[in-house]
Amino acid sequence: MTTFSELLQKRRAIRDFEDKEVPLKVVEEILQESTLAPSASNNQPCRFAVVQCRKAISNLSNESKANLLRDHKDGKISLKTEYVSLLQDENFNVFYNAPCLIYIAGAKSVGSLDVDVALAAGYIMFSAAARGMGTCWVALGANIRDPRLRAELGLDDNYRIVAPIILGYPRTIPAPPERHAPEILRVITEAR
Amino acid sequence: MTTFSELLQKRRAIRDFEDKEVPLKVVEEILQESTLAPSASNNQPCRFAVVQCRKAISNLSNESKANLLRDHKDGKISLKTEYVSLLQDENFNVFYNAPCLIYIAGAKSVGSLDVDVALAAGYIMFSAAARGMGTCWVALGANIRDPRLRAELGLDDNYRIVAPIILGYPRTIPAPPERHAPEILRVITEAR
Numbered sequence: 001m002t003t004f005s006e007l008l009q010k011r012r013a014i015r016d017f018e019d020k021e022v023p024l025k026v027v028e029e030i031l032q033e034s035t036l037a038p039s040a041s042n043n044q045p046c047r048f049a050v051v052q053c054r055k056a057i058s059n060l061s062n063e064s065k066a067n068l069l070r071d072h073k074d075g076k077i078s079l080k081t082e083y084v085s086l087l088q089d090e091n092f093n094v095f096y097n098a099p100c101l102i103y104i105a106g107a108k109s110v111g112s113l114d115v116d117v118a119l120a121a122g123y124i125m126f127s128a129a130a131r132g133m134g135t136c137w138v139a140l141g142a143n144i145r146d147p148r149l150r151a152e153l154g155l156d157d158n159y160r161i162v163a164p165i166i167l168g169y170p171r172t173i174p175a176p177p178e179r180h181a182p183e184i185l186r187v188i189t190e191a192r
Numbered sequence: 193m194t195t196f197s198e199l200l201q202k203r204r205a206i207r208d209f210e211d212k213e214v215p216l217k218v219v220e221e222i223l224q225e226s227t228l229a230p231s232a233s234n235n236q237p238c239r240f241a242v243v244q245c246r247k248a249i250s251n252l253s254n255e256s257k258a259n260l261l262r263d264h265k266d267g268k269i270s271l272k273t274e275y276v277s278l279l280q281d282e283n284f285n286v287f288y289n290a291p292c293l294i295y296i297a298g299a300k301s302v303g304s305l306d307v308d309v310a311l312a313a314g315y316i317m318f319s320a321a322a323r324g325m326g327t328c329w330v331a332l333g334a335n336i337r338d339p340r341l342r343a344e345l346g347l348d349d350n351y352r353i354v355a356p357i358i359l360g361y362p363r364t365i366p367a368p369p370e371r372h373a374p375e376i377l378r379v380i381t382e383a384r
Contacts, residue, residue, distance in 0.1 A: 001195045001197075002195060002196050003193045003194060003195055003196075004194050004195075004196060004199055004318060004319070004322040005193075005322075007196055008225060008228050008315075011228070013230055024379060024381075028374070028376075031374035031376065032373070032374055033200060034374065035371040035372070035373070035374050036200050036203070036368075037314070038203075038205055038317070038329060040329075040331055042369045042370075044371060044372060046374075046375070047375045047376075047377050048374055048375065048376045048377065049376070049377050049378045049379075049380070050376060050378070050380070051379075051380045052379065052380065052381050053380055053381055053382050056380045056382070105377075112331070114306040114307050114310070115306050115307065115309070115310035115313075115354070115355070116310075117307070118306070118307035118308075118310035118311050118314070119310050119311075119313070119314050121307075121311070122229070122310070122311050122314035122315070123200075123314070125230070126196060126318070127196070130196040130197075137230060137232075139232060139304070152378065152380060153377065153378055153380070154377030154378035155377065162307070163307070176228075177234045178234075179227040179228060179236065180227070181224070181227070182220070182223035182224055182226065182227050182238075182240055183238070183239045183240065184220075184223065184239075184240045184241070184242060185239050185240065185241050185297075185345065185346030185347065186241045186242070186344065186345050186346035187216060187241075187242045187243075187244065188241070188242070188243045188244065188245055188248045188344060188345070189216075189244050189245055190245050190247075190248070
């Protein structure tokens with residue numbers, strides 16, 4: 001039984017995983033819990049694709065890396081220099097060799113898709129941490145355009161991937177990254 | 193000590209609050225916990241404005257309602273008919289007379305602002321639920337344009353409000369809204 005204060009300490013971005021598969025049943029339990037996340041007008045727009053094959057995950061990493069580098073070269077996006085070197089390294093897997101990858105996507109037409117998916121992603125992170133597992137939202141892994149790969153994920157053109165979440169059993173747990181105090185701009189206690 | 197499974201049941205959108213103020217110290221504790229939420233590249237873009245005065249909250253409700261109705265009339269947005277009637281009702285407070293309102297905002301220039309704020313908002317919801325408190329993300333309350341009101345909130349033109357969260361002690365807790373099973377489009381267990 002994990003308390004919320006414990007979870008707050010345990011939920012950490014994990015990028016180093018044990019060589020141990022995640023049973024599909026556990027993934028399904030985690031996704032089931034994520035359905036309790038709120039969404040705008042209770043619209044529940046999240047759709048999931050689960051990848052549990054390292055070769056497939058590696059292919060998706062290569063596809064996303066290639067698209068990011070192309071967009072950068074074409075001036076459509078501007079990547080920091082350190083990211084460019086990382087993406088050019090063919091040994092770099094954006095998914096850190098995780099045993100499981102969950103894509104959270106949804107219909108492009110849903111105006112609140114980004115925040116709805118992010119709220120569900122937060123539930124997945126906590127739900128995994130409560131089971132002693134680790135997750136990381138890997139934004140660099142979202143750029144999947146190859147129609148064959150998208151079809152394999154069940155994502156037609158109406159879907160947009162918002163959150164690629166890796167999942168597994170942590171091998172090492174990094175020190176918590178520094179956080180600044182909450183920046184409270186104003187406290188209004190009386191109408192002026 | 194609340195366990196995560198209890199929290200999953202307790203975290204509910206609350207729109208009916210006891211007539212009881214939320215101590216600023218409690219709000220600060222909740223915001224402190226929200227800083228543990230992940231953000232893209234640990235950029236921590238969330239900025240907060242806390243409103244604890246019912247008159248000020250009512251003024252903000254009126255401002256947001258007027259802007260939404262104007263945008264709807266001008267064809268800039270399309271509101272559902274039931275929302276139009278609700279917003280036209282001068283007795284309707286979009287913040288449901290909550291004793292406390294937290295705006296989460298951030299710099300417009302941050303590309304990941306929506307998801308970063310949503311992740312922090314999820315932490316705030318759980319953190320409040322762990323304290324027996326209720327929250328609701330009130331998207332209808334985000335449209336604050338009046339320069340005087342924005343200045344009072346400490347929000348200059350570079351800031352964008354993403355999440356208006358109401359906070360208080362629940363008077364009634366509604367039945368959980370229905371959720372469908374997670375929609376898993378595909379499970380890939382082997383690369384093709």
